[in-house]
Amino acid sequence: MIQTIATIELPVDERLVLEKNRLEPEQKTGREKRVSLVTGIHGDELLGMYVLYEVQRRIEKERHKLTGILDIYPAINPLGIDSINRGLPQSDIDMNHIFPGNENGNLTEYMASQLIDDMIGADLCIDVHASDIFLKEIVQVRMQKQDEAKLLPYAKMANADLIWISASATVKEATLAHSLNMMGVPTLAIEAGSGMRIDKDYGDQIVEGILHILKQEGIWQGETTEVRTPDVAYAEDVDYANANASGVFMPAVNIGDWVCKGQQIGEIVNALKGTVEEIISAPCDGKIITVRQYPIVYHGALMYRILRKNSLAK
Amino acid sequence: MTENLNERICEGIEQIRCFRKEEGTRLYIKYMRKEILYSLKAPYRDDLRVTGYRFGFGEKTACIVGALRGNEVQQLYICSLLVQKLKELEAHGHITQNHEILVIPSVNHYAMNIGKRFWAVDNTDINRKFPGIENGGTTERIAAGVMECIKGYSYGIQFASFYMPGQFIPHVRMMETAHSSASLANLFGLPYVVLRKPKPYDTTTLNYNWQISGTNAFSVYTNDTENINEESAQMAVSAVLRFLTRMGVLKYNCHGGYIASVIREDELTAIHAERSGIFRPILHPGDEVVRGQIMARILDPYEGTVRENVMSPTDGIVFFTHQKPLVNQKDLVFTMIRRLHA
Structure with missing residues (x-):
């Protein structure tokens, strides 16, 4: 009704x-x-x-x-x-x-x-x-x-x-x-x-x-x-990868993927100069729980959230 | 201090003037410093540059911030007038010793330049991101970058705008925190000082965070936001100069202004539209009104007939009026200061 x-x-x-x-x-x-x-x-x-x-x-x-x-x-x-x-x-x-x-x-x-x-x-x-x-x-x-x-x-x-x-x-x-x-x-x-x-x-x-x-x-x-x-996580169990350059974000991993600390997980590129402005590395071992969908990024734009592997062990 | 002014290296990225000159027997000293306080690269637009103008030297005394939102054109204009005036006062040696004043005319002109109100990419409001996060999202970084430059001043003045379009009696607004001082706000000489109890969403505004960080923070509201109102802009400039003079920062002869009435925001009488339609105000901010008086008419948008006569529920003074020509049912169309004593 x-x-x-x-x-x-x-x-x-x-x-x-x-x-x-x-x-x-x-x-x-x-x-x-x-x-x-x-x-x-x-x-x-x-x-x-x-x-x-x-x-x-x-x-x-x-x-x-x-x-x-x-x-x-x-x-x-x-x-x-x-x-x-x-x-x-x-x-x-x-x-x-x-x-x-x-x-x-x-x-x-x-x-x-x-x-x-x-x-x-x-x-x-x-x-x-x-x-x-x-x-x-x-x-x-x-x-x-x-x-x-x-x-x-x-x-x-x-x-x-x-x-x-x-x-x-x-x-x-x-x-x-x-x-x-x-x-x-x-x-x-x-x-x-x-x-x-x-x-x-x-x-x-x-x-x-x-x-x-x-x-x-x-x-x-x-x-x-x-x-x-489900995994249960607190605020401190989630790490972030924010852009430190402006440009076009090209992701290299998908949601749900496991990544290792330091692994390249994306790039920010410049389509005018044909250059890579930033190589994005995973800040920790863990699972990708958020991926940016909109490619244009400014400094600070959130690209990934990663659930820390060591928090899952807890 | 005056020996090597020409050689003085000002802090910041850009310095446009730092020199002295003789004109007749009178010494003019000009050292307004223009600096880029914060910058951000964009993928394809020009850099966002948050520019500050410093006047005087010494203790961080007063910081004045203009447009945090893209529609705050009046606030930008007021700052430009203030920069002109402070430049002139400084040139005549009327900024007292050991006082530095910083003016930031605009933060979000990226939005202003393309006709948007908030951050143009994600529609976030920089005035809801303070104190900011250094490694956070874009607008959090901007807020953090600006906050870093403006903290530590004794007095913080923001030319602010209301979340709804409308006109106000010019006033100074403050959050009621442990750090607020209505008696200081009185020194602006504007007709009213409004105290607001902070709500959860206020805790991320510049005004609130300035106060929490130890700065006496004031928001100055004038009549307009998206349009320039010359009279109220001049009133705002005078109010700031009057305040700085009374605090011993400037030597400036100004009109004494008003002895402000201090009112609490929750004591204002709110009048909402009972019907929607075309809004035709009869009364304006500052007008006196008696109970039962028609303050506005709301018209049927097709036939022009009166759907509602908006009546005053009490004797008092109009403090705020809705500004747009159309109105929804339930929209706030007036606030009034009730007359407490006949």
């Missing part, structure tokens, strides 16, 4: 509408658990669109096996999604910086507050992000250290390759995940793939994880697959 969460009048003959789809069991007892699946806070992150579609498709095929309530929020930033903007197109504001919002605030704060009001009371929330257009990430669950005890059991069921416990942008203050966690709704932030693209394999991996969690929570009685055992 499609429900309207909030609606706002735009200046000329258009309404901004925030919607969700509620899936309920055929026979309700009144004691069902409720899980929220959300995506599209950033208008350039589209992987979650496929994930939420596919979860619904599989559930609809065996609707009688749904034994809880599932709320699907596919487009928190509809204007951004429909205009290929990461933030809110009118103001450039990142919607994941304004939670929990304000009912008496401006358009974005109001929308955020209405969304939070609608989600309060859920037993679990899963917020699906992709990376931005610049990076590609392996399937990972992100959380802050303060939420580790509460969220780690859920995260281990998510079929992710990595659980990264650090104050990353996806989970820090003023994000949806942080706000809901503070308000008593356990919220997992999943990050995978790249912006403006849908990697179906990553999407299917996340779908399997969500269905597994739903089954463990007693919401879904259908078949699920065995989930992967």
